[in-house]
Amino acid sequence: MALSAILASSILAVSATQNRAEAKSYSKAVTKIAGTKNYAIYHRVSKNGPSGKFTSTKYFKHGQIQSKQYVSTKKGNFWNIIVNGREVGWVSQNFFARNKISVAKEVSLIKNSDYGFPTRDAINYVTDGQGTAVDPDKVSVSKTYVSTQPSTVNYSYGKAKASVNISVRDNAESEMGEVTKQPQKGFKTTTTWNGGSKGSSRNWNAAHHYTSETSSNTFSSNGLTLRTRLFQPRFLSLGYGQAGDKMGQVGVIPEGMTVNGNDFVTSLYSSDSDQYGHLALYNLGAIKSKYAAQNLTTMNWSTFKSYANNIKVSPYIKLGHGQSLGSSNNYIYVLANDNKYNNGPKSEEVMQIRKSDMQINKIWTIRVAENRYIHNATFVGDNTMYALFHNGGYDRYEYWKLTRDGDNWKATEIGATNGSFISNSPVQGFAYGNGHFFIGFNDNIFQVAENGAAQKHYRFNTKREIEGLSATNSKLYVQFAQRAELTEGKF
Known part of the structure; x- marks a missing residue:
């Protein structure tokens, strides 16, 4: 080789070495929080900056964002982002919400000396200077609980600060209702299996390696036929043990759901004992396939980009049990x-x-009535909530309607039913539609009139837990566990 060629080769090698960026890597992924602005996404980064622009964050800003790696360059830090469990590319750190605490705009409490509102429940997310999510428990709060006195609560973490005004409604007696309805005749009490699912969809098991479902289900009983509408992803994040914080994993346990128009929303937890989790919203108008959403990490790029643009994931927020959901056009x-x-x-x-x-x-706090703590509820529009009360000691179900006027939620009992329906299993879902209530248990759904009169009993044999009901117009939506599957039928 000529001397000039050797020198040129050496110069190129030195230049490449000098230009190679040192990446900071994590053994487990951190959770990142998107800001409001759009940024380019690149294939590569070097010490000089990024190259190979190929898409924009506008398609991915509402997904679950994680990262295991960033690089410091002459143009700032760039992170290799993972969205809904799939590696996407490199993006400027400026894309993330940095040094920020996001909280609810308002909190309105019903005055109650027996309950202190935990002020951290108002937090949406907290980030450090790199836009990495911080455990809400690490945030300093000026008051940990608020009960009977209006307060302004201040939140801080490093440079991040926020505050929320908490008002207190001193009219509990006018909001709370009284038990007045005579129970209607109920159903013959029966039993079902209790505990977790005893079965699964065809491929959701070790024998089939939890692979995607490729054929639909039809479940029929007493005139109600439920058909598969959507098989959901196992995770909307990296899977078991890959998240370095409790905010990162989205799934694998669904607890509740709601459908309004094309918007299907479900609550997701990493443990069934959690009070915090994520909400996932699927735009069913764009996600028409029953099967494709299971394959986010392997589908072609253009399809993934479209799906990512039509799936939204909430921050890690207070959801309680997550079984009592409803929705309007603009809110969940x-x-x-x-x-x-x-x-x-x-x-x-x-x-x-x-x-x-x-x-x-x-956020509002409410009370339905004395000695009536509600475990199941649903919402119709922005100003109406229907609540189901049941306790074995009363041997009846009660149906309550709460109507919102400003910040006040006025509760009225509208019906009741005698009996236990199912003697050995808790309620797994509650819905209201077209003047009917639907109460779900494992493999059983009961339909009653507004006044509590028994109407129909639907009995299935899926051996899979029901994880939420939703009704709209004459359609009933039912979600099953293992694999999470949204079904729909007409009643």
């Missing part, structure tokens, strides 16, 4: 209750969550 509503708490004087939290960015907008 959650009764964030404690399913381990029986009857008592505690207030309950209603979360109003914006569909636009999947963050808590407002």
Whole structure:
């Protein structure tokens, strides 16, 4: 080789070495929080900066964002982002919300000396200077609980600060209702299996390696036929043990769901004992396939980009048991209750969550009646909540309607049914539609009139837990576990 060629080769090698960027890597992924602006995404980074622009963050800003790696360059830090479990590319750190605490805009409490509102429940997310999510428990708060006195609560973490005004409604007697309805004749009490699912969809098992489903289901009983609408991803994040923080894993346990128009929303937890989790919103108008969403990490790039643009994931927020959901055109509503708490004087939290960015907008605390702690509820529009009360000691179900006027939630009992329906299993879902209530248990759904009169009993044999019901017009939506599957039928 000529001397000039040797020198040129050596110069190129030295230049490449000098230009190679040292990446900071994590053994487990950190959770990143998107900001409001759009940024380019690149294939590569070097010490000089990024190269190979190929897409924009506008398609991915509402997904679950994680990262295991970043590089410091002459143009700032760039992170290799993973969205909904799939590696996407390199993006400027400026894309993330940095040194920020996002909280609910307002909190309105019903005055109750027996319940202190935990002020950290108002947090959507907290980030450090790199836009990495921080455990909400690490945030300093000026008051840990608020009960009977209006307060301004201040939140801080490093350079990040926020505050929320908490008002107190001194009219509990006018909001709370009284038990007045005579129970209607109920159903013959029966039993079902209890505990976790005893079966699964065809491929959701070790023998089939939890692979994707490729054929639909049809479940029929007593005139109601449920058909598969959507098989959901196992995770909307990296899987088991790959997240370095509790905010990172999205799934694998669904607890509740709601459908409004084309918007299907489900609550997701990494443990069935958690009170915090994520909401996932699927735009069914764009996600028409029953099967494709299972394959986010392997589908072709253009399809993934489209799906990512039509799936939104909330931050890690207070959802309680996550079984009591409802929705309007613009908001998701959650009764964030404690399913381990029986009857008592505690207030309950209603979360109003914006569909636009999947963050808590407002929080109310409510009380339905004396000694009536609600475990199941649903919402119709922005101003109406239907609640189901049941306790074995009363041997009846009660149906309550709560109507919102400003910040007040006025409760009225509208019906009741005698009996236990199912003697050995808790309620797994509750819905209201066209003047009917639907109460779901494992493999059983009961339909009753508004006044509590028994109408129909639907009995299935899936051996899979029901994880939420939703009704709209004449359609009933039912979600099954293992694999999470949304079904729909007409009643």
